[in-house]
Amino acid sequence: MPPPADAGGGIAVMRPGVSRVSLRRxxxxxxxxxxxxxxxxxxxxxxxxxxxxxxxxxxQGLPAMQHYGFxxxxxAGRWAPSEADPTLTHPNPYGILQFMYGMLITSLIGMxxxxxxxxxxxxxxxxxxxxxxxxxxxxxxxxxxxxxxVVYGFWGIFALIPAIRPIVDFLTSTLGTVPVIGVVFGxxxxxxxYFTAGLVLAIMILPIxxxxxxxxxxxxxxxxxxxxxxxxxxxxxxxxxxxxPRARSGIVGASLIGLGxxxxxxxxxxxxxxxxxxxxxxxxxxxxxxxxxVIANEFTEATEPFHLSALFxxxxxxxxxxxxxxxxxxxxxxxxxxx
Amino acid sequence: xxxxxxxLYTSPLKRPSRLLRAGWLTASVGGALxxxxxxxxxxxxxxxxxxxxxTPSSVCQGTTAPPGYTNGVSTVSGQATSLSxxxxxxxxxxxxxxxxxxxSSNGVQVAYQSVGSGAGxxxxxxxxxxxGESDAFMTDSDISKAKGPVVQVPLAQAPxxxxxxxxxxxxxxxxxxxxxxxxxxxxxxxxxxxxIKSLNPNVTLPNLPIAVVHRSDGSGTTSIFTDxxxxxxPSWVSALGGPDKSKGKTIAWPVGIGGKGNxxxxxxxxxxxxxxxxxxxxYAASQNLTYADVKNKAGxxxxxxVKTAASATVGITSYPADxxxxxxxxxxxxxxxxxxxxxxxxxxxxxxDKAKAAALVNFFSWVLTKGQDMAATANYxxxxxxxxxxxxxxxHKLTLNGSPVAP
Numbered sequence: 001m002p003p004p005a006d007a008g009g010g011i012a013v014m015r016p017g018v019s020r021v022s023l024r025r026x027x028x029x030x031x032x033x034x035x036x037x038x039x040x041x042x043x044x045x046x047x048x049x050x051x052x053x054x055x056x057x058x059x060q061g062l063p064a065m066q067h068y069g070f071x072x073x074x075x076a077g078r079w080a081p082s083e084a085d086p087t088l089t090h091p092n093p094y095g096i097l098q099f100m101y102g103m104l105i106t107s108l109i110g111m112x113x114x115x116x117x118x119x120x121x122x123x124x125x126x127x128x129x130x131x132x133x134x135x136x137x138x139x140x141x142x143x144x145x146x147x148x149x150v151v152y153g154f155w156g157i158f159a160l161i162p163a164i165r166p167i168v169d170f171l172t173s174t175l176g177t178v179p180v181i182g183v184v185f186g187x188x189x190x191x192x193x194y195f196t197a198g199l200v201l202a203i204m205i206l207p208i209x210x211x212x213x214x215x216x217x218x219x220x221x222x223x224x225x226x227x228x229x230x231x232x233x234x235x236x237x238x239x240x241x242x243x244x245p246r247a248r249s250g251i252v253g254a255s256l257i258g259l260g261x262x263x264x265x266x267x268x269x270x271x272x273x274x275x276x277x278x279x280x281x282x283x284x285x286x287x288x289x290x291x292x293x294v295i296a297n298e299f300t301e302a303t304e305p306f307h308l309s310a311l312f313x314x315x316x317x318x319x320x321x322x323x324x325x326x327x328x329x330x331x332x333x334x335x336x337x338x339x
Numbered sequence: 340x341x342x343x344x345x346x347l348y349t350s351p352l353k354r355p356s357r358l359l360r361a362g363w364l365t366a367s368v369g370g371a372l373x374x375x376x377x378x379x380x381x382x383x384x385x386x387x388x389x390x391x392x393x394t395p396s397s398v399c400q401g402t403t404a405p406p407g408y409t410n411g412v413s414t415v416s417g418q419a420t421s422l423s424x425x426x427x428x429x430x431x432x433x434x435x436x437x438x439x440x441x442x443s444s445n446g447v448q449v450a451y452q453s454v455g456s457g458a459g460x461x462x463x464x465x466x467x468x469x470x471g472e473s474d475a476f477m478t479d480s481d482i483s484k485a486k487g488p489v490v491q492v493p494l495a496q497a498p499x500x501x502x503x504x505x506x507x508x509x510x511x512x513x514x515x516x517x518x519x520x521x522x523x524x525x526x527x528x529x530x531x532x533x534x535i536k537s538l539n540p541n542v543t544l545p546n547l548p549i550a551v552v553h554r555s556d557g558s559g560t561t562s563i564f565t566d567x568x569x570x571x572x573p574s575w576v577s578a579l580g581g582p583d584k585s586k587g588k589t590i591a592w593p594v595g596i597g598g599k600g601n602x603x604x605x606x607x608x609x610x611x612x613x614x615x616x617x618x619x620x621x622y623a624a625s626q627n628l629t630y631a632d633v634k635n636k637a638g639x640x641x642x643x644x645v646k647t648a649a650s651a652t653v654g655i656t657s658y659p660a661d662x663x664x665x666x667x668x669x670x671x672x673x674x675x676x677x678x679x680x681x682x683x684x685x686x687x688x689x690x691x692d693k694a695k696a697a698a699l700v701n702f703f704s705w706v707l708t709k710g711q712d713m714a715a716t717a718n719y720x721x722x723x724x725x726x727x728x729x730x731x732x733x734x735h736k737l738t739l740n741g742s743p744v745a746p
Contacts, residue, residue, distance in 0.1 A: 082590050083591055276596070
């Protein structure tokens with residue numbers, strides 16, 4: 001059956017050979033073109049921006065990369081701009097392994113703490129809390145997600161550090177004295193540390209992950225949940241068989257959003273990590289730095305030879321590491337979520 | 340209490356609210372320290388309690404008389420009504436007093452971006468500002484990247500305090516260069532170390548590990564502080580691997596916590612019993628930090644204040660023609676506070692715009708005369724009279740198409 005002449009804008013009927021094209025349809029075809037190219041433009045723009053950013057980072061980092069060698073940055077773990085000498089190409093004073101370590105360890109601590117808490121928070125809001133409490137709890141989580149990161153850093157210094165100090169002092173005096181693992185929990189604790197940064201990150205990403213999960217859990221059809229109950233499932237079993245399987249992709253997505261924010265978070269981390277750039281400190285209670293924190297700290301006065309260029313190299317590797325971690329995390333979380 | 344009130348005696352810092360006002364937020368995104376610091380003006384109380392110092396220092400008592408310089412360049416006519424500058428964060432609070440006063444008295448708007456000394460030099464080299472500012476003078480290689488010769492004019496003297504947080508110990512702990520050097524190199528790790536004890540026989544030092552706090556961002560303050568350590572502490576120099584690596588805006592700190600900006604350092608010092616860090620005097624005074632008396636070339640332990648910082652250029656006579664001089668730990672005056680540097684205004688010698696050239700000369704001349712009087716009341720240190728005369732002479736070097744702007 002041929003489509004009716006006034007069928008709403010089906011592209012298939014707009015053949016150039018058709019002679020009786022109404023004015024209305026012509027206008028619509030023009031609109032389609034505009035809309036189509038506008039969408040293509042915005043989509044393309046995103047690509048152009050990303051590619052442009054990578055090209056820019058590489059171009060700016062090129063002087064340092066050419067001088068010291070492309071891979072020398074990620075094989076060295078000592079950042080000492082004051083030792084840079086334009087006539088020496090080895091050793092590279094701009095090693096960035098310790099920043100990668102700092103970035104990964106703080107994000108790891110943050111995720112380990114935030115993910116279970118966020119699952120709990122999201123489930124409480126959607127399934128467990130009384131209906132009267134669901135809405136206020138829900139808005140509180142949204143509110144937390146909207147707090148600017150600098151406020152988290154600020155709060156971390158003046159509220160979190162004094163609060164955790166007795167606990168960490170206890171840990172360093174007990175766990176810290178055990179052979180082997182004591183290295184990881186050694187003191188003295190001066191407030192700012194990898195652990196503090198991880199904790200602040202956990203609190204920052206928790207509401208973001210919880211807010212997305214809340215929406216994901218809410219999207220479970222009511223009749224499926226009731227069907228689970230009808231089959232005699234307990235509340236936990238209902239969550240496991242009715243809510244979780246549907247939420248899988250959402251769980252992956254939310255975790256990645258949280259991880260993304262944790263990896264790239266700059267100012268809050270800079271305020272509480274202690275900014276020790278020289279080398280990796282083995283204890284999680286000692287000071288360190290992340291890739292973004294070193295850029296934030298040093299770009300204004302990057303006056304040593306190749307210093308600014310080396311910071312662009314850090315930016316480049318930050319992008320690469322973030323990309324790799326995202327891909328790996330996506331794969332791992334997808335597989336792990338099959339409950 | 341405002342940021343610029345003069346505090347002579349202070350209680351140990353334990354004051355998050357003050358740090359809040361002093362602008363963690365704004366400073367971390369690059370500046371406007373002053374605006375935030377002046378935002379709240381009520382005191383949390385307790386700031387005026389007088390604590391007995393380990394050794395009363397008489398030099399710093401009383402108010403500092405303004406120098407009252409009147410030898411400015413006679414006003415050049417036909418000046419522009421606006422100027423732009425960029426540079427160090429150290430001078431930024433002072434600069435905002437200067438610019439607002441200058442705007443109301445002379446009708447010229449000076450926009451100063453507090454972006455850091457390195458960025459100030461870079462902006463001057465790129466020609467995006469009318470003047471630059473830096474806590475370290477431009478080196479020959481800096482000037483070679485600029486669009487022509489640069490006239491460098493010291494604007495103020497910059498003392499750096501050694502601040503500490505020791506329960507039960509008030510201000511005025513005695514420290515000498517080598518001891519400070521060993522502490523920052525991680526070679527002295529406890530406050531009960533014999534080296535500290537022998538300098539302070541009458542002080543009961545708590546048995547605490549030393550938490551070293553330094554700047555995490557490149558800074559002129561770091562440059563002045565490490566310059567002093569390099570001159571006074573062989574242990575510091577050898578720990579860092581030579582004098583070329585042991586001083587500068589960025590240092591490969593062997594130990595310690597990095598704080599971003601003066602506010603980051605003072606927060607870390609304030610939060611950790613046993614911490615020691617270095618902070619500019621104007622900031623340390625406004626934050627009620629407790630800081631050390633430091634041994635100078637004459638062998639005296641001197642409290643940092645405007646008066647003793649002003650003495651840091653007393654007795655220096657051999658200034659180079661371009662005024663690029665390192666005054667840190669040079670004076671042999673008994674009252675000189677040794678960790679005192681200079682901060683420089685940077686202008687192109689060969690100006691091309693008549694109106695801008697006139698405005699530049701007039702503004703700098705005003706800063707070097709009336710502006711110096713304002714410095715003392717804001718805990719900034721005015722230039723010594725010998726140096727100030729040479730600075731005025733620098734302004735006469737500016738030319739417009741080959742002929743002097745201010746004859």
